[in-house]
Amino acid sequence: xxxxxxxxxxxxxxxxxxxxxxxxxxxxxxxxxxxxxxxxxxxxxxxxxxxxxxxxxxxxxxxxxxxxxxxxxxxxxxxxxxxxxxxxxxxxxxxxxxxxxxxxxxxxxxxxxxxxxxxxxxxxxxxxxxxxxxxxxxxxxxxxxxxxxxxxxxxxxxxxxxxxxxxxxxxxxxxxxxxxxxxxxxxxxxxxxxxxxxxxxxxxxxxxxxxxxxxxxxxxxxxxxxxxxxxxxxxxxxxxxxxxxxxxxxxxxxxxx
Amino acid sequence: xxxxxxxxxxxxxxxxxxxxxxxxxxxxxxxxxxxxxxxxxxxxxxxxxxxxxxxxxxxxxxxxxxxxxxxxxxxxxxxxxxxxxxxxxxxxxxxxxxxxxxxxxxxxxxxxxxxxxxxxxx
Numbered sequence: 074x075x076x077x078x079x080x081x082x083x084x085x086x087x088x089x090x091x092x093x094x095x096x097x098x099x100x101x102x103x104x105x106x107x108x109x110x111x112x113x114x115x116x117x118x119x120x121x122x123x124x125x126x127x128x129x130x131x132x133x134x135x136x137x138x139x140x141x142x143x144x145x146x147x148x149x150x151x152x153x154x155x156x157x158x159x160x161x162x163x164x165x166x167x168x169x170x171x172x173x174x175x176x177x178x179x180x181x182x183x184x185x186x187x188x189x190x191x192x193x194x195x196x197x198x199x200x201x202x203x204x205x206x207x208x209x210x211x212x213x214x215x216x217x218x219x220x221x222x223x224x225x226x227x228x229x230x231x232x233x234x235x236x237x238x239x240x241x242x243x244x245x246x247x248x249x250x251x252x253x254x255x256x257x258x259x260x261x262x263x264x265x266x267x268x269x270x271x272x273x274x275x276x277x278x279x280x281x282x283x284x285x286x287x288x289x290x291x292x293x294x295x296x297x298x299x300x301x302x303x304x305x306x307x308x309x310x311x312x313x314x315x316x317x318x319x320x321x322x323x324x325x326x327x328x329x330x
Numbered sequence: 331x332x333x334x335x336x337x338x339x340x341x342x343x344x345x346x347x348x349x350x351x352x353x354x355x356x357x358x359x360x361x362x363x364x365x366x367x368x369x370x371x372x373x374x375x376x377x378x379x380x381x382x383x384x385x386x387x388x389x390x391x392x393x394x395x396x397x398x399x400x401x402x403x404x405x406x407x408x409x410x411x412x413x414x415x416x417x418x419x420x421x422x423x424x425x426x427x428x429x430x431x432x433x434x435x436x437x438x439x440x441x442x443x444x445x446x447x448x449x450x451x452x
C-alpha cells in the first residue's frame with residue numbers, strides 16, 4: 074500500500090534549499106489530522122506558496138490524489154533551487170504539481186483569483202533584521218523580518234485574493250509572529266480560524282492554523298455595515314484561549330539550523 | 331508547464347496593464363499521459379480563457395482545438411479528449427513566455443517558468 078505522505082529518503086536536497094524540519098512535519102501532520110475534512114472538501118485546485126524541498130506539496134498530492142481524483146496542484150517558491158528540488162521530490166513519488174519560480178504568487182493574482190480551494194503555507198517566520206528578507210537562496214526560507222511577519226503579511230492578502238468562496242488556508246506560525254493577532258486580522262476579512270496542530274520544542278512553539286471563510290461573519294459584517302472593527306471581547310477571549318502561554322515571551326528558532 | 335497553468339499566468343511587470351496571455355516560444359514540448367477525467371474538464375472549462383488556450387496550443391504545435399467553444403461542446407467525447415490533451419498532457423518543457431506588452435521574456439527551463447522580476451520591474 075502506498076505511503077500517504079512523502080518519504081524523507083525520496084525528498085530531494087540542495088545546499089541552498091531548506092530541508093524538511095519540525096515546521097514542515099507539523100504542517101503535514103495538520104493536513105493528516107484534517108484529512109477526512111479535506112477528502113470531503115474535494116478541492117479542485119490546491120496551491121503551496123513557498124514549496125521548499127517539496128515535502129508538503131508532495132504529501133498533499135499523495136493524500137488527495139491527482140487529476141484522476143479531480144485535483145490540480147500549483148506550487149511556487151522564490152528560490153529557483155527550491156523549485157527544482159520540489160520537482161525532483163514530486164517525480165520520485167510519482168506525483169505531479171505545476172511549479173512556478175515566483176515571489177509568493179506574482180503572475181497568478183489576475184487569473185487565479187477566487188480559484189484556490191486549499192492553500193498551504195510554511196512561511197519564512199523567523200524574526201530577522203528586515204534587510205535579510207527576500208535574500209537569495211536558503212535565507213528566503215526563514216528570514217521573516219520584524220516579528221517574522223514581513224512575508225506573512227504579504228502572503229495573507231494574496232491568500233484572501235486567491236482563495237475560492239470555499240477556500241481553506243493552512244499556515245505555520247511561530248509564537249513570536251503573534252498568531253492571535255493574525256487570527257484577528259483574518260477575522261476582519263471574514264475568516265474563521267482554528268489551531269489544527271500545536272507543537273512546542275525547546276527552541277520554538279509552532280502552531281498550524283487553518284483559516285476558512287466564515288459566511289456567518291460576512292453576513293454579520295454586511296448587516297452592521299462594518300467588517301468587525303470592534304471585536305467582541307468574547308471573540309478575543311476565545312482566540313486567546315487557543316494560544317496558552319502566548320505571553321510576550323519571544324521564542325528562539327531552529328529554522329536556520 | 332501545462333497549458334492550463336499558462337492560462338492562469340500573466341506578466342507581472344510593474345505598470346503592465348495588458349499582460350495576458352503570455353506568448354509562447356516553444357523549444358521543446360513533451361507529452362505526459364494523464365488519466366482522463368471529464369468532470370475535471372467540465373469544472374475547469376468556465377475558468378478558461380479559450381482564445382488564449384487555442385493560441386497556446388497552436389504555439390506548441392497542437393491544432394485540434396476549435397476557434398470558439400461553448401459549454402454545449404462538453405457533451406462531445408471528441409471535444410473533451412482534445413481539451414484533455416491540450417490542457418493537461420502537453421507540457422512546455424523548454425522555451426519562454428513573452429510579455430505581450432513589453433516583449434520581456436520569462437524563461438521556461440525543465441518545465442518551470444521563472445517569473446522573478448528584476449529590481450526595476452517590481
